Each structure stands twice: as structure tokens, then as C-alpha cells.
Amino acid sequence: MPNILIVDDEAGIRDSLAGILADEGYSSSSADSGEACLDLLSKTAFDVVLLDIWLPGMDGLDTLAKIRDLDNPPEVIMISGHGTIETAVRATKLGAYDFLEKPLRMEKTLILVKNAIDAKKLQRENVDLKKQLQAKSIIVGDSIP
Numbered sequence: 001m002p003n004i005l006i007v008d009d010e011a012g013i014r015d016s017l018a019g020i021l022a023d024e025g026y027s028s029s030s031a032d033s034g035e036a037c038l039d040l041l042s043k044t045a046f047d048v049v050l051l052d053i054w055l056p057g058m059d060g061l062d063t064l065a066k067i068r069d070l071d072n073p074p075e076v077i078m079i080s081g082h083g084t085i086e087t088a089v090r091a092t093k094l095g096a097y098d099f100l101e102k103p104l105r106m107e108k109t110l111i112l113v114k115n116a117i118d119a120k121k122l123q124r125e126n127v128d129l130k131k132q133l134q135a136k137s138i139i140v141g142d143s144i145p
Contacts, residue, residue: 006030007037008052034058053080068095075116
């Protein structure tokens with residue numbers, strides 16, 4: 001079952017997203033700050049993070065940069081109620097999978113979550129296949145100097 005982390009300082013948004021994701025068969029956890037998000041990511045593997053840009057303390061873009069530095073980072077979908085094109089471009093350059101504006105449209109949110117999970121799955125399969133190929137690709141030979 002895919003595991004999703006919801007990071008938003010508004011409890012209502014965290015609770016409603018968690019309920020909708022549970023209805024769709026996803027497991028989710030939530031955090032109310034960038035620091036709490038990074039703490040949870042250090043303890044648990046997540047496939048996708050829904051990350052608000054405006055957070056107390058460390059903002060979403062700084063949190064995104066730290067997430068991208070992790071080994072095997074999850075896909076990150078940024079959320080903002082005050083989104084600008086510049087912010088969306090910066091988030092994408094930092095490695096965000098996509099960008100959602102509040103108020104969230106559930107259909108679009110669920111499609112993006114599914115696509116991000118599929119992308120993460122493909123990344124894992126790619127890494128596994130490369131490991132298998134490296135193990136089988138041993139070249140042994142002699143040559144004349």
C-alpha cells in the first residue's frame with residue numbers, strides 16, 4: 001500500500017486529505033511543519049509527500065531542498081494557496097514532481113498522487129534492474145599488451 005506524507009500547517013487540510021486518501025486505499029501520515037516532515041522522513045519511507053509552501057519555521061521550498069538531498073527521496077507535490085508562477089518554477093527546479101493550488105480539487109489531487117506513485121515505482125524498478133545487470137555483466141579476458 002502506498003504511503004503518503006501530508007505536510008500542512010492547517011489541521012483541517014491535513015485531516016480532509018488523510019480521509020480522502022484513506023478512501024482511495026492509501027496509507028498516510030501528517031506533519032505540521034518542515035522540521036516535523038524531515039523527522040518523519042528519517043524514520044519512515046514514504047512514496048509521496050504533499051508539501052505546503054507556506055509553513056511555520058522552515059518553509060516548503062527549503063524543506064523540498066532537504067528532501068531532495070535524502071537517499072531515495074519520495075516524490076514531492078507542492079501545495080500553495082498563494083502560488084505564483086515564479087514559486088512553481090522554483091519548486092520544479094528544486095525537484096518537485098508537480099504543483100497544486102488551493103483550494104485543492106480532489107480529482108486533480110488524486111490523479112497527481114497516483115502519477116507520482118507510479119513514477120516512484122518506476123524509479124525503484126529502474127534501480128533494481130540496473131543492480132541485476134551489473135551483477136551479470138562481468139567481463140573477463142586477456143589481451144596482448
